[in-house]
Amino acid sequence: MKGLPQPFISRMSDLLGTEYELFSQSYENPKTMGLRVNTLKISAEEFLAISPFRLEPVPWAPEGFYYEAEESPGKHVYHTAGLYYIQEPSAMAIAPGLAPEPGERVLDLCAAPGGKTTHLAAYMKGRGILVANEFVAGRAKVLAENVERLGVRNAVIFNEHPAKLAAAFPGWFDRILVDAPCSGEGMFRKDPAACEEWSLENVVHCAIRQLDILEEAAKMLRPGGKLVYSTCTFSPEENESVLDRFLDTHPEFRLLPFPNASCFSPGRPEWGKGRPELQHAVRLWPHRIRGEGHFSALLEKTDGAEPGVVPLQTKVQSEAVSLLNAFMRESLMEPIPGTQLLLQGENLYSTPGDLPDVKRLKWVRPGLHLGEVKKKRFEPSHTLAMTLSSKEVVRFISLQPDDPEVARYLRGETLSATTPDGWTLVCVHQFPLGWGKVVNGTLKNHYPKGLRIP
Numbered sequence: 469m470k471g472l473p474q475p476f477i478s479r480m481s482d483l484l485g486t487e488y489e490l491f492s493q494s495y496e497n498p499k500t501m502g503l504r505v506n507t508l509k510i511s512a513e514e515f516l517a518i519s520p521f522r523l524e525p526v527p528w529a530p531e532g533f534y535y536e537a538e539e540s541p542g543k544h545v546y547h548t549a550g551l552y553y554i555q556e557p558s559a560m561a562i563a564p565g566l567a568p569e570p571g572e573r574v575l576d577l578c579a580a581p582g583g584k585t586t587h588l589a590a591y592m593k594g595r596g597i598l599v600a601n602e603f604v605a606g607r608a609k610v611l612a613e614n615v616e617r618l619g620v621r622n623a624v625i626f627n628e629h630p631a632k633l634a635a636a637f638p639g640w641f642d643r644i645l646v647d648a649p650c651s652g653e654g655m656f657r658k659d660p661a662a663c664e665e666w667s668l669e670n671v672v673h674c675a676i677r678q679l680d681i682l683e684e685a686a687k688m689l690r691p692g693g694k695l696v697y698s699t700c701t702f703s704p705e706e707n708e709s710v711l712d713r714f715l716d717t718h719p720e721f722r723l724l725p726f727p728n729a730s731c732f733s734p735g736r737p738e739w740g741k742g743r744p745e746l747q748h749a750v751r752l753w754p755h756r757i758r759g760e761g762h763f764s765a766l767l768e769k770t771d772g773a774e775p776g777v778v779p780l781q782t783k784v785q786s787e788a789v790s791l792l793n794a795f796m797r798e799s800l801m802e803p804i805p806g807t808q809l810l811l812q813g814e815n816l817y818s819t820p821g822d823l824p825d826v827k828r829l830k831w832v833r834p835g836l837h838l839g840e841v842k843k844k845r846f847e848p849s850h851t852l853a854m855t856l857s858s859k860e861v862v863r864f865i866s867l868q869p870d871d872p873e874v875a876r877y878l879r880g881e882t883l884s885a886t887t888p889d890g891w892t893l894v895c896v897h898q899f900p901l902g903w904g905k906v907v908n909g910t911l912k913n914h915y916p917k918g919l920r921i922p
């Protein structure tokens with residue numbers, strides 16, 4: 469690959485010695501491309517049965533697959549329906565490292581665009597609470613769109629500085645992912661801008677910021693909780709050295725062996741202070757695996773204070789509740805499981821019951837957006853549609869992927885319908901694309917204007 473920064477070449481050559489040649493050759497290969505099946509909607513086996521793409525398994529993620537450069541899975545209607553997430557294969561190693569359980573409290577602190585958030589969500593199977601935070605406002609919006617498309621029900625999304633979150637969630641989470649902003653050396657093949665923006669100063673700047681973020685994350689983990697630290701860069705300053713500096717001042721944390729370590733290379737203690745446990749971390753090198761590269765480590769908090777937080781209390785007018793209940797009776801097979809309703813203006817959310825009082829934080833969505841309460845009527849949201857399947861609604865239209873009606877629906881056109889009047893889920897097979905409202909054999913299109921394909 470042309471244009472690798474000279475100081476980067478010298479550093480990597482010093483670090484890798486005889487292995488540098490192989491590392492350097494990997495830049496002549498095309499970038500690896502992968503998709504991860506969204507098991508909230510479909511199993512990997514079921515997806516393989518309907519997939520139009522040639523796929524090969526990613527060794528460390530049972531729901532992850534490589535696809536060929538000439539395929540465009542991002543343009544397929546299965547992508548619109550949230551059946552998979554396009555994800556660089558080495559990034560698929562991180563959520564299995566944290567492996568959250570259904571019912572747990574999980575934080576993804578640096579979450580946009582949401583590849584790892586949606587992977588964590590799949591582990592949680594819609595149960596428990598997944599807090600996804602993104603510091604950059606524009607990116608938080610993209611995160612919310614991906615969480616919506618993949619039909620994640622149990623996510624709360626914030627747009628906050630980690631320190632603000634730490635004040636609201638002391639010792640609260642069972643598991644935390646810190647997928648830290650980094651110098652992106654593992655992105656050079658995928659994103660030439662990362663290569664152009666690289667500098668030694670930025671490596672140092674990133675390392676300082678990474679330690680700051682890790683400090684805040686540590687405050688939010690409960691005793692006995694687990695934390696994964698990861699980057700998509702190779703520099704020791706941002707990887708082994710950040711952990712060294714963190715562990716120096718945090719005796720209550722210890723490194724644990726990273727799951728699936730046999731697929732990867734170990735961390736390099738000698739690139740930090742020589743702490744032997746750093747071998748438990750993993751390095752994903754582009755010349756050793758089929759992927760762009762990552763670093764990751766699993767930590768456990770062995771001691772610390774138990775959380776003491778005030779739960780969020782919400783009150784919703786009875787009119788909004790009865791409008792929602794009427795919608796659920798008329799349109800859903802079962803009521804939506806949810807613990808607490810929250811009305812913000814016209815927007816009604818289902819919020820996890822034990823969420824702390826987060827009113828002062830900047831949130832993007834404080835739970836599952838159910839819909840809008842308008843004058844004497846309830847309009848279900850696109851977010852809600854994406855969490856459902858045809859089996860969960862009273863009225864639906866099921867289209868085949870190549871049916872021209874699919875394109876018409878995604879363009880925002882009106883369709884004709886044989887279903888009775890009312891809210892109708894428009895699906896490809898049983899998977900949702902969005903809502904329509906049938907009146908006298910005509911389906912009025914409620915696919916969001918911002919998502920329509922001209």
Ligand SMILES: C[S@@+](CC[C@H](N)C(=O)[O-])C[C@H]1O[C@@H](n2cnc3c(N)ncnc32)[C@H](O)[C@@H]1O
Pocket residue numbers: 559577578579580581582583584585602603604607629630647648649650677681700
């Ligand atoms: C490596 S990316 C996260 C990728 C994401 N986990 C995924 O898999 O899709 C790091 C994120 O951290 C965000 N970030 C930037 N500065 C931050 C800060 N000071 N604190 C927390 N996050 C920050 C960036 O905007 C970026 O979205």
